[in-house]
Amino acid sequence: MTAADRILLGHGSGGKLYRDLVRDVFVAAFANPVLDRLDDAASLATSGRIALTTDSHVVQPWRFAGGDIGLLAVAGTVNDLATAAARPLALAAAFIIEEGFFMDDLRAICASMARTAAEAGVAIVTGDTKVVERGAADGIFITTTGVGEIVVDHELGAQSVRDDDAVILSGSIGDHAMAVLAARDEFHFTTTVESDCAPLWGLAEAAIAAARDTAPAAAARDTAPASAAALRFLRDPTRGGLTTVLAELAESAALGVEIEERAIPVSAAVRSICDLLGYEPLSLANEGKMVFVVAPEKADAVVAALRAHPLGRHAARIGAITAAHPGRVALRTVLGTRRVLDMPVGELLPRIC
Amino acid sequence: MTAADRILLGHGSGGKLYRDLVRDVFVAAFANPVLDRLDDAASLATSGRIALTTDSHVVQPWRFAGGDIGLLAVAGTVNDLATAAARPLALAAAFIIEEGFFMDDLRAICASMARTAAEAGVAIVTGDTKVVERGAADGIFITTTGVGEIVVDHELGAQSVRDDDAVILSGSIGDHAMAVLAARDEFHFTTTVESDCAPLWGLAEAAIAAARDTAPAAAARDTAPASAAALRFLRDPTRGGLTTVLAELAESAALGVEIEERAIPVSAAVRSICDLLGYEPLSLANEGKMVFVVAPEKADAVVAALRAHPLGRHAARIGAITAAHPGRVALRTVLGTRRVLDMPVGELLPRIC
Numbered sequence: 001m002t003a004a005d006r007i008l009l010g011h012g013s014g015g016k017l018y019r020d021l022v023r024d025v026f027v028a029a030f031a032n033p034v035l036d037r038l039d040d041a042a043s044l045a046t047s048g049r050i051a052l053t054t055d056s057h058v059v060q061p062w063r064f065a066g067g068d069i070g071l072l073a074v075a076g077t078v079n080d081l082a083t084a085a086a087r088p089l090a091l092a093a094a095f096i097i098e099e100g101f102f103m104d105d106l107r108a109i110c111a112s113m114a115r116t117a118a119e120a121g122v123a124i125v126t127g128d129t130k131v132v133e134r135g136a137a138d139g140i141f142i143t144t145t146g147v148g149e150i151v152v153d154h155e156l157g158a159q160s161v162r163d164d165d166a167v168i169l170s171g172s173i174g175d176h177a178m179a180v181l182a183a184r185d186e187f188h189f190t191t192t193v194e195s196d197c198a199p200l201w202g203l204a205e206a207a208i209a210a211a212r213d214t215a216p217a218a219a220a221r222d223t224a225p226a227s228a229a230a231l232r233f234l235r236d237p238t239r240g241g242l243t244t245v246l247a248e249l250a251e252s253a254a255l256g257v258e259i260e261e262r263a264i265p266v267s268a269a270v271r272s273i274c275d276l277l278g279y280e281p282l283s284l285a286n287e288g289k290m291v292f293v294v295a296p297e298k299a300d301a302v303v304a305a306l307r308a309h310p311l312g313r314h315a316a317r318i319g320a321i322t323a324a325h326p327g328r329v330a331l332r333t334v335l336g337t338r339r340v341l342d343m344p345v346g347e348l349l350p351r352i353c
Numbered sequence: 354m355t356a357a358d359r360i361l362l363g364h365g366s367g368g369k370l371y372r373d374l375v376r377d378v379f380v381a382a383f384a385n386p387v388l389d390r391l392d393d394a395a396s397l398a399t400s401g402r403i404a405l406t407t408d409s410h411v412v413q414p415w416r417f418a419g420g421d422i423g424l425l426a427v428a429g430t431v432n433d434l435a436t437a438a439a440r441p442l443a444l445a446a447a448f449i450i451e452e453g454f455f456m457d458d459l460r461a462i463c464a465s466m467a468r469t470a471a472e473a474g475v476a477i478v479t480g481d482t483k484v485v486e487r488g489a490a491d492g493i494f495i496t497t498t499g500v501g502e503i504v505v506d507h508e509l510g511a512q513s514v515r516d517d518d519a520v521i522l523s524g525s526i527g528d529h530a531m532a533v534l535a536a537r538d539e540f541h542f543t544t545t546v547e548s549d550c551a552p553l554w555g556l557a558e559a560a561i562a563a564a565r566d567t568a569p570a571a572a573a574r575d576t577a578p579a580s581a582a583a584l585r586f587l588r589d590p591t592r593g594g595l596t597t598v599l600a601e602l603a604e605s606a607a608l609g610v611e612i613e614e615r616a617i618p619v620s621a622a623v624r625s626i627c628d629l630l631g632y633e634p635l636s637l638a639n640e641g642k643m644v645f646v647v648a649p650e651k652a653d654a655v656v657a658a659l660r661a662h663p664l665g666r667h668a669a670r671i672g673a674i675t676a677a678h679p680g681r682v683a684l685r686t687v688l689g690t691r692r693v694l695d696m697p698v699g700e701l702l703p704r705i706c
Binding site: 008009010012013014015016017018019037039040041042043044045046047048049050051052053054055056057058060080081083084086090092093094095096125126127128129130131132133135136137138141143145146147148150157235236238239240241244248283285343344345346348350351353 | 372
């Protein structure tokens with residue numbers, strides 16, 4: 001092991017070591033014509049409406065079953081763009097690294113970011129690195145920011161949601177949180193659960209297309225591009241889980257949500273860890289799931305489109321919007337009882353993303 | 354002092370505490386119609402070419418004479434956009450906060466960010482917060498990402514620089530680095546030096562306008578908007594200082610740079626600390642300065658325009674581009690000798706920005 005195997009404070013300077021790090025690690029991993037210029041700001045061509053989103057990633061440990069902080073950092077930002085129906089156009093990546101971090105680990109993280117960006121069809125076009133002294137940060141933190149082009153021409157969001165709309169979930173919940181918890185080894189359990197961490201633009205695009213499809217007769221009468229207005233709302237249930245997404249939706253829309261517990265996919269492995277440790281799957285973080293609210297007449301088409309996508313095989317209609325109890329989320333349990341889902345107050349599992 | 358005065362791990366959850374923090378601190382400080390929607394991604398209208406830039410800020414201590422991490426985080430990103438001749442359109446801010454950080458300090462930092470953003474004519478439209486446990490980060494780290502609209506239609510950058518172009522510096526150097534060093538109190542010196550930290554879009558805009566101005570006769574003949582192509586290159590000399598900017602420029606342009614030490618503004622206070630501690634002002638970080646390379650016939654007009662701006666009063670032509678020694682920066686010292694300026698290798702002063 002030599003000094004060259006580890007990150008030094010000098011790698012965070014503006015000098016030669018910094019430039020070498022940028023060229024040998026970041027540009028080597030992310031190579032693309034915009035990044036390769038190494039300007040302080042990247043230039044992009046765009047038109048119309050763009051979406052902007054940012055997320056810091058502090059997951060601990062940085063590697064877990066099914067993913068790592070690099071996959072998470074790219075997927076998380078792509079997924080936030082997807083919630084605005086925005087095709088990812090470019091990503092920026094900012095690294096804060098603790099002195100002494102292994103260079104090979106940084107390379108592995110960058111390789112994971114590059115793979116995930118390629119999967120999502122987007123390039124990392126600009127970035128930054130700061131190195132802090134030992135003890136001033138815990139390993140590595142990555143902040144990714146995304147710019148996307150919005151592909152729908154209607155307003156998406158809670159204010160577009162209507163009474164009787166369908167609530168659709170793209171797959172099983174709780175996998176990411178339980179995979180990270182297992183990687184921490186605090187509770188000394190082993191599990192086959194893997195994080196669901198994945199970039200969901202392709203999945204969101206399939207749902208947008210399904211919401212846009214018109215019946216052949218209507219399509220023949222009208223040559224204008226069909227609207228995707230039947231798609232009202234998209235949100236990825238990360239920190240705070242499904243509960244938080246639905247509680248915020250109910251509050252913002254001033255409408256109620258009715259959910260069927262039976263319809264919510266939860267893997268047997270996640271359910272058994274939750275039973276053991278007292279967690280509620282509905283409030284656990286996910287990194288590869290999406291909640292859609294869709295006009296009822298398009299719900300079946302959207303579920304079918306999601307199920308045809310590799311990341312949406314277990315998609316299900318899990319409930320509906322209702323005017324009956326504005327601001328409240330009601331869960332009909334598997335026992336047939338009803339209870340109100342409240343937003344969790346504090347931190348369930350710190351540093352999950 | 355109550356728990357409400359400090360950041361808790363729960364403030365980093367997706368739940369109620371997180372939402373309260375976002376509303377009571379961030380939205381209260383940065384209020385604008387896009388942010389107020391609290392969507393996962395912000396929507397922006399744009400057209401044409403945009404610039405994207407990101408920077409993490411880890412300065413220690415977070416408050417210093419003349420500024421704080423909030424001012425730095427906004428100004429740094431605005432200035433990176435300015436290097437692409439991009440008018441700031443929107444900012445994203447991502448916070449990583451150590452558990453136990455004082456809420457009042459966070460409020461002060463946000464107020465500083467809001468003031469600086471207003472000064473630069475830009476809004477903070479989206480953000481993120483992660484809280485890590487005590488000891489996992491050193492106080493607060495802020496990553497700001499900026500999107501800007503590029504206002505020139507020619508290529509800016511090292512590849513546009515020509516033999517005999519003028520090199521212009523917008524003011525004195527070394528102030529930021531020395532102000533932060535003084536705030537650390539490691540060397541037990543007191544000084545009147547304040548950081549130069551400031552958003553420079555207005556200054557860059559003045560230089561762009563001066564480079565674009567045509568003589569009245571030419572303007573009368575031609576009603577098309579004048580090109581700003583006389584402005585070749587802009588760069589803010591942050592980490593690594595003026596030396597690094599010029600060394601990188603020489604290398605990328607495959608041209609030489611000749612600099613007059615006598616022409617470079619350095620305050621008496623910065624010079625005396627440098628003499629005392631053995632620092633080289635040319636390699637110190639700045640946060641409110643800009644280097645311009647301009648066609649020789651526009652150099653006087655650009656210097657005059659900079660001097661007419663409050664942040665460019667000490668602007669000076671400090672040298673020229675030369676084909677004589679490609680890839681090298683030569684400094685003519687105050688003693689009349691010549692020496693080559695090499696890029697610093699490692700870290701001079703860690704956590705300066």
